[in-house]
Amino acid sequence: MREEIRKSEKLNIISDLAASIAHEVRNPLTVVRGFIQLAQSTMDEDNRRYMRTAISELDRAEFIISDYLNFAKPELEHLERVNIAVEVRNIVTFMTSYATMQAVELTLDVEDTLYVFVDKVKFKQVIINLVKNSVEAIRQGGRIEVRAHRNGDCVQVTVIDNGEGMTAEQVERLGKPFYSTKEKGTGLGLMVTFRIVEAMSGTLTFESEKGRGTQATITVPFATKKDNFKRRNHDAGDESSH
Ligand code: ADP
Ligand code: MG
Numbered sequence: 001m002r003e004e005i006r007k008s009e010k011l012n013i014i015s016d017l018a019a020s021i022a023h024e025v026r027n028p029l030t031v032v033r034g035f036i037q038l039a040q041s042t043m044d045e046d047n048r049r050y051m052r053t054a055i056s057e058l059d060r061a062e063f064i065i066s067d068y069l070n071f072a073k074p075e076l077e078h079l080e081r082v083n084i085a086v087e088v089r090n091i092v093t094f095m096t097s098y099a100t101m102q103a104v105e106l107t108l109d110v111e112d113t114l115y116v117f118v119d120k121v122k123f124k125q126v127i128i129n130l131v132k133n134s135v136e137a138i139r140q141g142g143r144i145e146v147r148a149h150r151n152g153d154c155v156q157v158t159v160i161d162n163g164e165g166m167t168a169e170q171v172e173r174l175g176k177p178f179y180s181t182k183e184k185g186t187g188l189g190l191m192v193t194f195r196i197v198e199a200m201s202g203t204l205t206f207e208s209e210k211g212r213g214t215q216a217t218i219t220v221p222f223a224t225k226k227d228n229f230k231r232r233n234h235d236a237g238d239e240s241s242h
Pocket of ligand 1: 129133134137161163164165166174175179180181182184185186187188189190191213214
């Protein structure tokens with residue numbers, strides 16, 4: 001237990017540090033990108049090509065920094081009672097062209113009413129992270145199915161892919177900071193994802209088989225109208241209501 005506390009304190013320090021570094025580094029990157037774009041207009045085609053590469057590498061740096069920033073601030077700030085059926089549908093629609101570009105078929109199986117207490121933006125990030133990992137685990141054409149259903153007092157969202165899968169040892173390492181098997185991976189996506197799901201009072205579990213595919217399951221409590229009422233009164237500091 002003590003060891004765990006120490007670990008989470010350490011993570012908090014890393015989070016704060018990451019947030020300030022990310023913020024400081026982002027500004028000069030934006031300036032450099034701007035000047036490169038300006039300079040491009042005076043260059044011949046060869047040099048322009050070099051500059052395009054430079055810009056795309058700058059964009060990659062920006063992408064890594066975004067992951068850090070999210071890692072730095074994973075706590076939920078705007079919890080509200082949301083029908084995530086609508087959110088899941090929107091996210092999957094929004095990601096379909098990305099999947100299609102990678103020759104991946106993305107399908108959806110969602111119930112109509114799935115109320116949960118979430119921060120919409122963070123929830124969106126969770127689904128994007130999971131679907132993105134699934135797309136990246138599929139090398140040559142494949143399928144991903146996103147399911148969302150009520151299961152008793154809970155709502156379950158499942159992302160299933162027929163990608164490269166993982167060994168039990170790899171599954172064990174998921175969510176550890178900087179664990180990545182990808183050349184351009186940050187190894188922060190799932191760490192952030194686990195922390196967001198935890199803040200939603202939920203769990204995230206993985207089942208996987210090497211060579212066959214992976215199933216990621218988010219389980220979060222269903223939020224009834226009554227829960228919403230209780231929570232609101234609680235937030236307003238009114239302890240007398242039932
Ligand atoms: P990143 O995507 O930057 O590598 P993540 O934290 O998102 O970092 O994922 C960590 C690692 O977990 C990945 O590099 C990959 O090895 C493994 N992984 C995650 N999701 C899947 C999946 N659906 N199928 C196979 N491997 C996965
Ligand atoms: Mg990832």
